[in-house]
Each structure stands twice: as structure tokens, then as C-alpha cells.
Amino acid sequence: MAKRIDVNDLNVYYSKFLAVEGVSINIEPKSVTAFIGPSGCGKSTFLRTLNRMHEVIPGGRVEGQVLLDGDDLYGAGVDPVTVRSQIGMVFQRPNPFPTMSIKDNVLAGVKLNGTKISRSDADDLVEKSLRGANLWNEVKDRLDKPGSGLSGGQQQRLCIARTIAVKPDVILMDEPCSALDPISTLAIEDLINELKSDYTVVIVTHNMQQAARVSDKTAFFNIAGTGKPGKLIEFNDTTAIFSNPEQKATEDYVSGRFG
Amino acid sequence: MSATTTNLNNKANGNSAPPVRKRNSLAKGKLPKWAIWAIAAGSIVLGAAASTLTGFNVASFAIYSAIIFLIAASVITTVVEGKRRGKNAMWTYLIYAAFIVALIPLASVLYTVLQKGLPGINSHFLFSSMNGVTGAVDNQTVANGEPVIGGAYHAVMGTLLITLWATLISVPVGMLTAVYLVEYGQGKALSKAITFFVDVMTGIPSIVAGLFAAALFGIILGPNARMGIVAAVALSVLMIPTVVRSTEEMLKIVPNELREASFALGVRRWRTILKVVIPTAISGIASGVTLAIARVIGETAPILVTAGIASNINLNVFANWMSTLPTFIYYQILTPTSPTNVDPSVQRAWAAALLLILMVMALNLIARLVASIFAPKKGR
Numbered sequence: 001m002a003k004r005i006d007v008n009d010l011n012v013y014y015s016k017f018l019a020v021e022g023v024s025i026n027i028e029p030k031s032v033t034a035f036i037g038p039s040g041c042g043k044s045t046f047l048r049t050l051n052r053m054h055e056v057i058p059g060g061r062v063e064g065q066v067l068l069d070g071d072d073l074y075g076a077g078v079d080p081v082t083v084r085s086q087i088g089m090v091f092q093r094p095n096p097f098p099t100m101s102i103k104d105n106v107l108a109g110v111k112l113n114g115t116k117i118s119r120s121d122a123d124d125l126v127e128k129s130l131r132g133a134n135l136w137n138e139v140k141d142r143l144d145k146p147g148s149g150l151s152g153g154q155q156q157r158l159c160i161a162r163t164i165a166v167k168p169d170v171i172l173m174d175e176p177c178s179a180l181d182p183i184s185t186l187a188i189e190d191l192i193n194e195l196k197s198d199y200t201v202v203i204v205t206h207n208m209q210q211a212a213r214v215s216d217k218t219a220f221f222n223i224a225g226t227g228k229p230g231k232l233i234e235f236n237d238t239t240a241i242f243s244n245p246e247q248k249a250t251e252d253y254v255s256g257r258f259g
Numbered sequence: 260m261s262a263t264t265t266n267l268n269n270k271a272n273g274n275s276a277p278p279v280r281k282r283n284s285l286a287k288g289k290l291p292k293w294a295i296w297a298i299a300a301g302s303i304v305l306g307a308a309a310s311t312l313t314g315f316n317v318a319s320f321a322i323y324s325a326i327i328f329l330i331a332a333s334v335i336t337t338v339v340e341g342k343r344r345g346k347n348a349m350w351t352y353l354i355y356a357a358f359i360v361a362l363i364p365l366a367s368v369l370y371t372v373l374q375k376g377l378p379g380i381n382s383h384f385l386f387s388s389m390n391g392v393t394g395a396v397d398n399q400t401v402a403n404g405e406p407v408i409g410g411a412y413h414a415v416m417g418t419l420l421i422t423l424w425a426t427l428i429s430v431p432v433g434m435l436t437a438v439y440l441v442e443y444g445q446g447k448a449l450s451k452a453i454t455f456f457v458d459v460m461t462g463i464p465s466i467v468a469g470l471f472a473a474a475l476f477g478i479i480l481g482p483n484a485r486m487g488i489v490a491a492v493a494l495s496v497l498m499i500p501t502v503v504r505s506t507e508e509m510l511k512i513v514p515n516e517l518r519e520a521s522f523a524l525g526v527r528r529w530r531t532i533l534k535v536v537i538p539t540a541i542s543g544i545a546s547g548v549t550l551a552i553a554r555v556i557g558e559t560a561p562i563l564v565t566a567g568i569a570s571n572i573n574l575n576v577f578a579n580w581m582s583t584l585p586t587f588i589y590y591q592i593l594t595p596t597s598p599t600n601v602d603p604s605v606q607r608a609w610a611a612a613l614l615l616i617l618m619v620m621a622l623n624l625i626a627r628l629v630a631s632i633f634a635p636k637k638g639r
């Protein structure tokens with residue numbers, strides 16, 4: 001059940017340092033949105049505010065509103081744990097739990113929370129999630145082996161399976177392919193295309209072709225200089241961003257003329 | 260000279276080489292394998308000669324041989340194989356020498372304890388106490404040439420029980436402290452204070468820990484409240500800082516990515532710590548705890564002032580005095596059961612020392628086993 005995200009004038013801080021300033025963006029349900037921009041412009045920082053992972057870092061705080069289907073994530077009395085179980089996240093580096101088997105990794109969201117689940121339900125969930133992550137055929141014979149024994153691309157898909165197993169409404173991905181080979185990258189891009197039919201997907205990428213291939217809409221972030229806050233420069237349909245951007249900075253960046 | 264050696268080598272390897280073979284310009288002169296043994300043999304002969312000149316003894320013989328070997332081996336390697344390899348040889352042999360020097364005390368301790376302790380180890384020693392064994396008994400066994408009577412069972416049980424209780428106290432306290440320091444208290448004033456006091460605790464002399472526990476229980480139960488649990492408290496004062504430190508180090512090296520992965524799945528912090536962080540670090544924590552036990556199991560002074568000394572079997576840590584192996588050894592040596600015939604007491608002391616060493620070794624082995632059992636699984 002995909003949900004929409006609306007951000008109103010969001011400022012993101014690391015202690016006193018304003019890392020991202022004045023971002024307003026509307027992310028449609030069942031769509032793929034790509035964040036692009038030069039290194040250090042605050043894409044990861046902004047992405048992490050969308051599921052309240054930013055405040056895990058000491059000193060991390062935000063000002064402004066993030067609405068998930070109209071409910072403010074940062075409203076009074078909102079439990080970040082509830083937010084995170086509805087908005088999942090896949091990290092840049094695959095990080096399966098080293099102490100758990102492949103199966104337990106997929107079930108981590110359920111088991112770590114202490115939720116009781118019957119054996120057959122668990123098996124169904126594992127198969128469904130692994131199929132959803134295009135990994136089932138590769139690992140179905142070794143579900144009880146450790147997750148760290150998989151290749152990097154398989155590990156990343158395992159992390160995606162783990163994320164979709166908790167049935168979130170939104171999936172955030174921070175450069176999910178940057179540690180992967182072209183084949184695994186294609187596998188994950190295909191997967192993102194499939195995930196779109198059930199989830200709202202937001203992906204950070206440095207790969208322009210990837211943004212063009214997978215996303216419906218693209219947001220370009222930029223930074224005026226070191227120590228300055230990152231800002232959202234342009235947000236539009238991906239085809240528009242890549243073929244006729246409105247801003248000069250966007251055009252320079254997507255055409256590779258950027259510093 | 261270097262050219263000759265190379266030719267020799269080429270000839271030796273010639274059989275397997277292709278028929279028309281250019282000399283490998285990358286290969287440099289190299290000493291044949293036997294050369295180093297020849298140098299060693301020569302050094303031993305020269306070392307013996309040098310030692311005889313100054314009145315032969317084993318120590319000077321070994322030292323002279325080692326020095327001659329070191330110089331000869333590095334000089335010859337330098338001449339034949341070049342400067343870099345010469346230096347490499349010198350440092351390699353120096354490191355071997357340092358290793359052997361470090362091993363000497365260990366080997367000699369083991370040898371002495373085995374030699375003096377083994378005769379005293381038998382099932383009577385292992386399974387009976389000193390209850391009723393008086394000076395008269397010892398005098399009689401010596402006079403009749405009978406085997407020594409009296410054993411260390413009570414001390415073995417005392418050691419096990421007191422250490423067990425000390426572990427039961429220190430592991431929860433130490434682990435929770437470490438969890439607070441790493442997972443909750445980062446940068447807070449309280450955690451800085453705790454770290455400071457843990458550092459101070461690390462330096463507390465063991466007798467002070469013993470006096471502290473004795474005084475603490477003295478306030479509650481009145482003076483002369485000596486029993487196993489007081490000793491366990493004293494030992495846990497010594498163990499807690501070690502447990503905190505090792506657990507803290509292990510928790511710190513758990514990658515932050517795993518915590519974030521767990522948070523991102525909507526898992527609460529305490530569950531993340533309990534089910535992700537600690538299981539990932541458990542093998543290191545377990546071996547840290549075992550090493551902390553190994554450190555306190557040989558303590559003598561704090562036991563004497565807290566649990567006293569006993570010659571009978573007492574399995575209740577909450578009442579009456581208790582002996583442990585270290586206090587047993589101490590008393591057998593300092594106040595032999597029979598002042599006129601000390602041999603039985605000395606034999607019992609060495610046998611107990613051997614038992615203590617075996618216990619510590621067993622603990623170290625257990626630590627390795629535990630670490631490998633809990634280690635994050637690898638492989639496909």
C-alpha cells in the first residue's frame with residue numbers, strides 16, 4: 001500500500017551546521033523518484049530525514065514538515081519506530097546481519113521485534129520477499145547458510161528482501177548500486193521497476209543513466225560552496241530534467257559540464 | 260661469489276628446466292638451504308669453545324652460540340644475497356631469539372610445576388580435604404614412608420564457587436555498564452565519569468579490594484563476617500573493570516551500519532542492542548570475560564581477608580570460612596601442617612599449584628572455544 005510524501009520547507013541540521021535548507025517536494029505514491037546532485041549536497045542527509053533515521057546521528061535535527069499521506073512524521077507524539085516500520089531503507093553498502101542465516105535476515109524485521117509468526121507464515125514470507133527481490137532462485141537451496149556468504153549484489157538484494165518483508169509503504173534507497181557490478185545493477189534496476197507497482201520508491205544515485213532508466217521524476221540538489229547548505233534546485237519529470245531543464249545549473253550538471 | 264652460487268643453483272634445478280634456458284636475470288644469488296644449518300652448527304661449536312675458555316656453563320654456551328650465529332648468519336647472507344636480504348635475515352633471527360627468550364620463563368615454570376606437582380596428584384589428593392590432617396598425621400606418614408594424606412578438594416571447590424559467584428556478579432554489572440557507555444552515554448558527562456572511575460578501578464591493588472569487601476560486609480553483618488560471598492564481591496571489584504573494558508571495545512567495533520539496518524526495519528534500540536549488537540560482539544565479550552576470570556582466579560590476598568582459610572569442605576558461600584587453591588598453597592608453604600616434617604605440605608602446595616595452572620589453561624581453552632562457537636558464521 002504505497003503512500004505519498006509531502007515535504008514542506010524542511011531544514012536539516014547536524015548540531016549547528018545547516019546541511020540542507022528549505023526543501024519542499026511532493027512525492028507521488030507508486031512512483032520512482034531519483035535524487036541526483038554533486039557529492040556533499042545533502043542527498044543522503046535529506047533522504048534519511050524521510051524515515052527519521054537522521055536523528056540517530058548525535059546532534060541531528062530537522063525543522064519543517066514531512067507528511068506521509070497527510071500525517072506529520074515529526075509531529076508531537078510520533079514514535080520514530082512506527083515511522084521506520086512504514087518507510088524502509090536500503091543502504092549504500094549491503095549490510096546483512098552477520099550472525100543470521102539468509103532466512104533469518106529476511107525475517108529480521110519480524111523476529112527482532114519479537115512478533116510471533118508461525119512456521120508456515122514465516123516460510124511464505126521468506127519466499128515472497130526473496131521472490132520480490134529477485135533472489136529466490138539463487139538462494140532457495142541454502143536459506144540456512146549465513147547471509148554474509150553471498151556475493152555483494154546478492155547481499156544487496158537480500159537487504160531489499162529484508163526491507164520489503166516488513167511491508168513498508170515507502171522504500172528509500174541510498175545509492176543501492178554503487179558497490180555493485182553492471183549485471184547486479186541491472187538486476188536491481190529491474191527490481192525497482194517492479195517495486196514501483198506496490199511501493200513508493202525514492203532512490204539516490206550518482207549514475208545519470210540509472211536515474212534516467214528507473215525514475216519517473218528527478219530532483220536535482222546542489223550546493224553553492226563548502227559550508228553552505230544544500231538546496232533543491234529543480235524537481236520535475238525525469239524526461240524534462242534530462243532533455244530540457246529549466247535551470248542552468250541542472251543543465252550543466254546533467255550534461256556533465258559541472259565543475 | 261654470488262655468481263658461483265647462482266650457477267650452482269641453476270645446475271641443481273637444471274633437470275626440470277627447459278633445455279635452452281637463459282639465465283633468469285630476476286633471480287639473484289641465494290644461499291642454499293643447508294647453509295643456514297651449517298652456520299648454526301659452526302656457531303654451536305664456536306660457542307662451546309668460547310664458553311670453555313671462560314669456564315663452561317650452559318647459559319654462557321647458549322648466549323655465545325646465539326650471538327655468533329646471529330652475526331655469522333647476517334654477515335654471510337649480506338655477502339651472498341645482498342644488503343636487503345642480510346638485514347632481513349638479521350631481524351628475522353633477532354625476532355626468533357626474542358621469542359625464545361620470552362618462552363624460557365614460561366617453559367621453566369611449567370617444567371618446575373609439573374616436576375614438583377605431578378607426584379602429589381592422585382585421586383586422594385583431588386577428592387579429599389585437609390579435615391583432620393594434623394602435624395602428627397604428617398609426621399607418621401613420613402616416618403612410615405606412606406603416601407601423603409590430605410588433599411585440596413575443599414580448595415578446588417572453594418576456588419570454583421567463589422569465582423563462579425564473582426562472575427555472576429561482575430558479568431551483568433560490567434556488561435550493562437559497557438552497553439550504557441557505548442550505546443546510550445556517548446558524549447554525556449555521566450559516561451565520562453564512569454569511564455574515569457573504571458580506569459581508576461583497574462588500578463586498585465587486590466588487597467585493597469579485599470579490605471573493601473571485608474569492610475562493606477563488616478558494616479552489614481558485624482566484624483569477622485568472613486565467607487565465600489565476601490570474597491566473591493572482592494574479586495568482582497577486580498573483575499568489573501576488565502569486563503567493562505573488554506565488552507566496551509567489542510561493542511565499539513560492531514559496525515554502525517548494523518545498528519542502522521536494524522533501526523531502519525523499525526526495531527527499537529534496546530531490541531537492536533539485545534538481538535543485533537550483542538550477538539555480533541558475543542564471541543569477543545565471552546573471551547574477555549573468561550580472561551577476566553583467569554586473572555582473578557589466582558588472587559590470594561583478597562581471599563585471605565574475606566573468606567579466611569578452612570581445612571574442611573564448605574560448599575556454602577553464604578556461611579563459614581572457605582579456602583581456595585591460592586590460599587591453600589600460601590598456607591601450606593607458610594605454616595606447614597607439621598613444622599618438623601615440611602615435605603608433605605610442600606608436595607601438597609606444588610600439586611595445588613599444578614591444579615591452579617591447569618584450571619587457568621582450561622579457562623583459556625574454553626575462551627577460545629566459546630569465541631569460535633559464537634563467532635559470526637562465515638562461508639556459504
Ligand SMILES: Nc1ncnc2c1ncn2[C@@H]1O[C@H](COP(=O)(O)OP(=O)(O)OP(=O)(O)O)[C@@H](O)[C@H]1O
Nearest residue numbers: 014017019037038039040041042043044045046057
Ligand atoms: N554525521 C555527520 N555529521 C556532520 N556533518 C555531516 C554528517 N554527515 C554528513 N554531513 C555533512 O552534511 C553535508 C551533506 O552530506 P551528505 O552525506 O548528505 O551528502 P550527499 O549528497 O549524500 O553526498 P554523496 O553523494 O557524496 O553521498 C556534507 O557537507 C557533509 O559534510
Ligand SMILES: [Mg+2]
Nearest residue numbers: 043044045174
Ligand atoms: Mg550520500
